[in-house]
Amino acid sequence: MSRPSRTLFVLALCCVLISGIPPTATATAATAPTGPHLVELYPNTSIPNDVGEYVTLSFPEPTALTGWTLTDGETTTRLGDETVVGRVAFSRDPSVAREKVDDPVLELRDHFVLAQAGETVQLRYEGHVVDETAYERAPRAQRWLRTDDGWEWRPRGATAFEARDLPADGALAFVLSDSPGVPLETLRGADERILLASYTFSSEPTAEELRTAAARGVEVRVLVDGTPVGGQTVAEAAALDSLVNAGVPVRVFDGPVVRYRFHHPKYAVVDDRVIVLTENWKPSGTGGRASRGWGIVIESAPVADALAAVFVADAGWEDTVDWQRYRENRRFVADDPATGSYPEQFDPAFVEVSSVRIAVAPDNAEAEILALLEGAEESIRIEQVTIDSDHAFLRAAIEAAERGVHVRILLDDSWYVERENRALVERLERLAEDETLPLEARLVDSSGEFEKIHAKGVVVDDRRTLVGSINWNENSVRNNREVAVVVESEATAAFYAAVFDADWRGGRPSVPVGVGLAVAGAAGGAVLLGRRLVEFEAEN
DSSP: OOHHHHHHHHHHHOOSOOOOOOOOOOOOTTSOOSSSEEEEEEOOOSSGGGTTOEEEEEEEEEEEOTTEEEEOSSOEEEOOSOEEEEEEEEESSHHHHTTTOSSOEEEOSSOOOOOTTOEEEEEEETTEEEEEEEESSOOTTEEEEEETTEEEEEETTOOOOOOOOBOOSEEEEEEETTOTHHHHHHHHTOSSEEEEEOSOBOOHHHHHHHHHHHHTTOEEEEEEESSOTTOOBHHHHHHHHHHHHTTOOEEEEOSSSOSSSOBOOOEEEETTEEEEESSOBSTTTTTOSSEEEEEEEEEOHHHHHHHHHHHHHHHTSTTEEEHHHHTTTOOOBOOOOOOOOOOOOOOOEEEOOSEEEEEEETTTHHHHHHHHHHTOSSEEEEEESOBOTTOHHHHHHHHHHHTTOEEEEEEOOOTTTHHHHHHHHHHHHHHHHHHTOSEEEEEOOOTTSOSEEOOOEEEETTTEEEEESOOBSHHHHHTSBEEEEEEEOHHHHHHHHHHHHHHHHTOBOSSOOSOOOOOOSHHHHHHHHHHHHHHHHHHO
């Protein structure tokens, strides 16, 4: 239904004029109002003179607008004389506002401007305050939105995906740099669709698989970030040019107004499978030329459809542009692609899976990961590039150790993170020593098994595993688009626990650790899973 039709539909529903409505008590942040109330303000549109700003109200019952006003204490505007029901937006520029909201939009009767610097807005009936909200400085292109927990700023167009348990038929667990063939083989098996999302994309072997898939009739779409740290490289430009020339639509997350600081996920939807990675589609990542990374291929139509919905929501909004338009008059930076070669320690393993939860930042990832850590009863293994020293995830891990959970944290020792990582390791070791906690931390010493840690992985209680793009810092969970999966599966946990333990044994503590607890049997589990993988491939 078009927006004008929806407006007429709403107005047609309101066939009974209601007058004499008593003022409704102003709702607190923790209670949902039952009468007419404010639900959304959009003060800073990023358009000159804030053209298109609006205020959205909710009318639970058919309500005649006569007598209703909005005021900021300096100016007051009448809402009109129509009768409305449900959510209705009011704007002095309704034709522009209709491009920004899905609700019906009515024109304000009088001059009324929302201040970017902040103010208090009241909804009144016959001069009596019915509801109000106050905000401080309005961020660009963000909505002041009423939620169950109060008011908060959210980017316009931001999603609100919820995590839920989804069934899976099984999965293929693997790590990099050991198994660079798995991502390519997964794409090679596509019959109907490939939706590939990444922060950066410069892998020519991956581009070749996508071009080949498109040539055989597979729907192939790609979404990448437009402002990666350091800039887009010549190799990335060449790879994306080749895709567009082969008829593959490529969208770039870029523009004057964007919903997320970075588009940072690393996943692909392939028919009814998904591959979720900690690594970018580039030689150092999926190419296996540098990084220790984790990846998993999940067989599940519900999981694939859920991630496809994320892709569509991200690629289809106004903050993405076509690659051809993006690259016009743009300069690309020279790159030095990774060329390392490392031994294959861990074969991919087919694993049974009980359920999968998709953690999407900034929608639900923070709550999901906190719940994962807070629910730990026996052990937590954490393998990360680096961790902010005061982040909520780190606090949750320490609190787990305080209640007796054995926590081990393995961090990268590359030159660009070595100083802060060493300081954090020393701090955690002192804490473990002083409070006799089952808490250990190390900097990795890969001993030639890989160049650096780029994984963002967690194993909890040998039965739940987190794999994805989420770094342990506030920007990642609050401002970026990120994707990870929480896999409920003892076999999956055993595989990644074995990898972690091998990486841990190559690590080195900076000072002697006060408490040392060994976890036995994980390596043997990996061997067993490796045999199961061989059997699975023979049967399928």
